[in-house]
Amino acid sequence: MNILVTGGTGYIGSHTCVALLEAGYNIIVADNLCNSRVEAIDKIQQITNEDVTFYQIDVIEEKSVETLFSKHKLDGVIHFAGLKAVGESVKIPISYYYNNIVSTMVLAKACQKFGVKRFVFSSSATVYGDNTVPFVETMDLLPTTNPYGETKAMSEKILTDIAKANPEFSVALLRYFNPVGAHANGLIGEAPNGIPNNLMPYVTQVAKGKLDKLRVFGNDYPTTDGTGVRDYIHVLDLAEGHVAALDNLKEGAHIYNLGTGKGTSVLELVKAFEDANGIEVPYEIVDRRPGDVASCYADVSKAKKEFGWTAKRDIIAMCRDAWRFEKNLKSY
Ligand code: NAD
Ligand code: UD1
Secondary structure, three states: OOEEEEEOOOHHHHHHHHHHOOOOOOOEEOOOOOOOOOOOHHHHHHHOOOOOEEEEEOOOHHHHHHHHHHHHOOOOOEEEEOOOHHHHHHOOOOHHHHHHHHHHHHHHHHHHHHHHEEEEEEHHHHHHHHOOEEEEOOOOOOOOOHHHHHHHHHHHHHHHHHHHHHOOOOOEEEOEEEOOOOOOOOOOOOOOOOOOOOOOHHHHHHOOOOOEEEEEOOOOOOOOOOOOOEEEEHHHHHHHHHHHHHHHHOEEEEEEEEOOOEEEEEHHHHHHHHHHOOOOOOOEEEOOOOOOOEEEEEEEEHHHHHHHOOOOOOOHHHHHHHHHHHHHHHOO
């Protein structure tokens, strides 16, 4: 099967390319490289010993997308391409709405035109807003605090309506929890530009000495130790979740949580990182970060029941692999 992977040179996309190739899929990657590097293609080929066809295109451009669809007999699309920085989305909402919504529509339209019936979409646990944990797929969505989150909720709605009107269109809306870690060989991983917003890359940069200490955003949440609780999932488990989703697609649009089902607090993650890697991570407690929820973790029973998929790697493996990648980063 030929699968178009948009955003395939990015963090989650590159790991999923590896998992798809290892599962026997052929892949075609489309990415405009606005937040990734073309070297990721070499790394994917190096890890898998398979060839990857790459197009440097912007998937909001209908013409480029249609040209790609006309060159390859595609069987499905996994749509990772998108802008994802929450804070930035508040500052430049037009870019976020335009990029994330238009890309979804252009790709869905091309699927219709070229008879491509399988579509997997990268959504986010952020669409649950401040619901009660664990988050279940059947919950009503609560407003998110930022345009990024709204683009995910809107894209889900658009794809659901398209699938309703075209019952043969099979869509999986995958709500990721907190992807962290890297491929165990240290060749691909998360390399954010500038100062990281997310916890794990911040921790690895403190461990490396690039940043002096972690700032823990609040210790007065109603959680075990007062710090925010999240469902960290190893990016390779998440990648394998995409293969499982593709293998088990069914008609209509269906939502699946991809997480571990386990909550870990900020301080628990720091301790796990120190234990896994034998490195101290200095930190200080500061004020809460606006927009953060206290706890966010998944009910993972639906993906387990329908895909036969569960996350296998624990928090120690996540911390170890994230650190190995950070150490190798200069060669990336
Ligand atoms: P990433 O930035 O590493 O990857 C996204 C890729 O999309 C990048 O390579 C970027 O160059 C590309 N891209 C963006 N706009 C494009 C366009 N118009 N045309 C072509 N390419 C374009 O991000 P990621 O962490 O790998 O996230 C992948 C997807 O998963 C995103 O849609 C993101 O919103 C979603 N997601 C990520 C997380 C997370 O914590 N990383 C959580 C939930 C959901
Ligand atoms: C963030 C995004 C969310 C996105 C998710 C996965 C925000 C507000 N939300 O969520 O939309 O879906 O990533 O990509 O950015 N923390 C610190 N110090 C830090 C960084 C984080 O204490 O320097 C804490 C946070 O308060 C939180 C936890 O660590 O409790 C995880 O934070 P982060 O990695 O940014 O992920 P989310 O907040 O879950």
